[in-house]
Amino acid sequence: MSHLKTLGLKISAIAAAALLASCAEKAIKDLEKAPKEGREFAIALAKEYLNLAKKESRIYNDMIDARHFAMKGMEANTGREVLPEDLKDWDIAANDRPMIEDGRSRLMFALDMGGRMVEPELGAKTQVFFDCMVEEYEEGMNLH
Numbered sequence: 001m002s003h004l005k006t007l008g009l010k011i012s013a014i015a016a017a018a019l020l021a022s023c024a025e026k027a028i029k030d031l032e033k034a035p036k037e038g039r040e041f042a043i044a045l046a047k048e049y050l051n052l053a054k055k056e057s058r059i060y061n062d063m064i065d066a067r068h069f070a071m072k073g074m075e076a077n078t079g080r081e082v083l084p085e086d087l088k089d090w091d092i093a094a095n096d097r098p099m100i101e102d103g104r105s106r107l108m109f110a111l112d113m114g115g116r117m118v119e120p121e122l123g124a125k126t127q128v129f130f131d132c133m134v135e136e137y138e139e140g141m142n143l144h
Contacts, residue, residue: 049073
């Protein structure tokens, strides 16, 4: 490969990374500035997703997941129902799926049986922890 072609690929990669970082940080800043409205659960959920997005962006340099979680926070902040991650959207090893699916079922049961109203902050923390766990399993973390 020629030196110019290699240089061009490196410049393209750097530009793409900068664009992705800028998109993630914009989503985080938008969520930080958004007025907090709605039910306690939605407000707590938006706050927890903001914290996760900041961690993914600023600590782990994972701009794709940072933007994803910031956007989930924006959805929660606008009053839309935001559910825990759907495993079909994530590339998780087959041997880990049953345990995680069981955890999601239990979480959904707790939330649907009043967890959003009775303990909104705990429900929000638990949902975001679940989403974080799903993201970590996709990245190959063995959390057993």
